[in-house]
Amino acid sequence: MHKNFKGIEKTVYGRGSFNQLGEILAPKRVENEQYFVFIVDQYFKGKDLEVRVPAEGKDLVYFIDVDVHEPTTEQIDTLRDEILAKQGLPSGVVGIGGGSVMDIAKALSLMLTNEGSSTLYQGLNLVKVPGVYHVGVPTISGTGAEVSMTAVLTGPVKKLGLKCEWTVFNQVVLDPELIASVPTDWWFYTGMDTYIHCVESENGRFNNAYSHAFAEQAMKLCRDIYLGENAGQNAENDDKLMVASLMGGLSLTYSEVGVCHALSYGLSKILGTRHCYANCLIMNHLEDYYPEGVAEFKEMVKRFNVTLPQGLAKDWDDETITKMAHVSYNLPHMWLHAIGENWQETITIDLLKDLFRRL
Known part of the structure; x- marks a missing residue:
């Protein structure tokens, strides 16, 4: 259908x-x-x-x-x-x-x-x-x-x-x-939400020519904004980011998000971490799922001297991590897109707990 x-x-x-x-x-x-x-x-x-x-x-x-x-x-x-x-x-x-x-x-x-x-x-x-x-x-x-x-x-x-x-x-x-008045850190985190939308939309079984067209253009705009010669928070890039956000949203509407967003939901539900920031924390550790996207994401992080904290998981007990894993696991539409029909053979609660421990 x-x-x-x-x-x-x-x-x-x-x-x-x-x-x-x-x-x-x-x-x-x-x-x-x-x-x-x-x-x-x-x-x-x-x-x-x-x-x-x-x-x-x-x-x-x-x-x-x-x-x-x-x-x-x-x-x-x-x-x-x-x-x-x-x-x-x-x-x-x-x-x-x-x-x-x-x-x-x-x-x-x-x-x-x-x-x-x-x-x-x-x-x-x-x-x-x-x-x-x-x-x-x-x-x-x-x-x-x-x-x-x-x-x-x-x-x-x-x-x-x-x-x-x-x-x-x-x-x-x-x-x-x-x-124009968005604080620089949140300008970065929310812009990365657009970028991550496109990475996940493109890398999954529901990707298609329609979703790809929007993702391709949105990612081009993100690269201009965050890695281009005129990179930074300015009027020209605000114009571009507003359009990129819309196109990224359209891309995922006809495709789907994936691993990063599934984990982000767990982090936000259990710890109350703001969505865009949670995405950035998680994307930083998903090289084995989105190698090219994570590499470019890290370029953008470096370009803007953004510090994403490490070692967060050391303060979480097993009960907390387990709760986050269950929230993330119960998003089958995301896993179906990211992993495929037999996603439950690969994605287990123990695997998700290990992914959260990377943080």
Whole structure:
């Protein structure tokens, strides 16, 4: 069965395009209870972007501190219940921030129209009813969350996405000016998420001409940004990174991620390590799975004098490592792509524990 995925309905790209957001939302304000919910990264509280958010009248604006933890099912359920109790069903949800904010906005839009806890919908095509209109405005690039059909949530049992065609944003606003203030370390970690998406998409059984075309161009852009003559955090590269993030997300949508992301989920679920940083910690030790990709990744790490800590596993007891291994093991779609039909003959809990001990 070939994938038949839904893409973003509308995309606006370019410097200053954030100024069009109010105009974009205007026709949708007549729907439901005629107000919008804005989910904004706490980072922008008190900064210029706060006053540029086109909130009107009854609109609700929530500033979310994503540094506390990655999005959780409890967080989404609580937010949903509060919003519906306050003002009923909104016209739509707008997420302004990085990958975590994108995932919160996507999940919230779905849970506003679906009953029960979001834990019931962690998986593929479990959502029963389309969500409300939702818009993504990324202020950091790399995760691909602005284009993906997944809203990743950490629940009491598992870290897994709400994944269906209704998760995809109706509209995205790609304004490279918004990512200029990203701290250099996170500019690197999130950019590497794009690069790793492409390495994993390319190196697996689901890779195909469609996914390859996006991965090839996204990786070219990453090499320009992180290894080229004009490498570094500047306006030209911000333009490129925003496009690379989108293309990397499209590549994995029609292919799949692999070993690094599977292990990253275990690290994030059990220890709360931020996704992009976790990917970097793990990618640094996967030469036997992605030799060319890891070699180039290490070139980029060296170019920007990024220090990835070593010896982390010495502080983890066996119980912790075992829990991480089980989370990672229970992602069969990733292992099927990375290893093949008989992946369970190769990938065992003991092997995964050994991989985590490399850290």
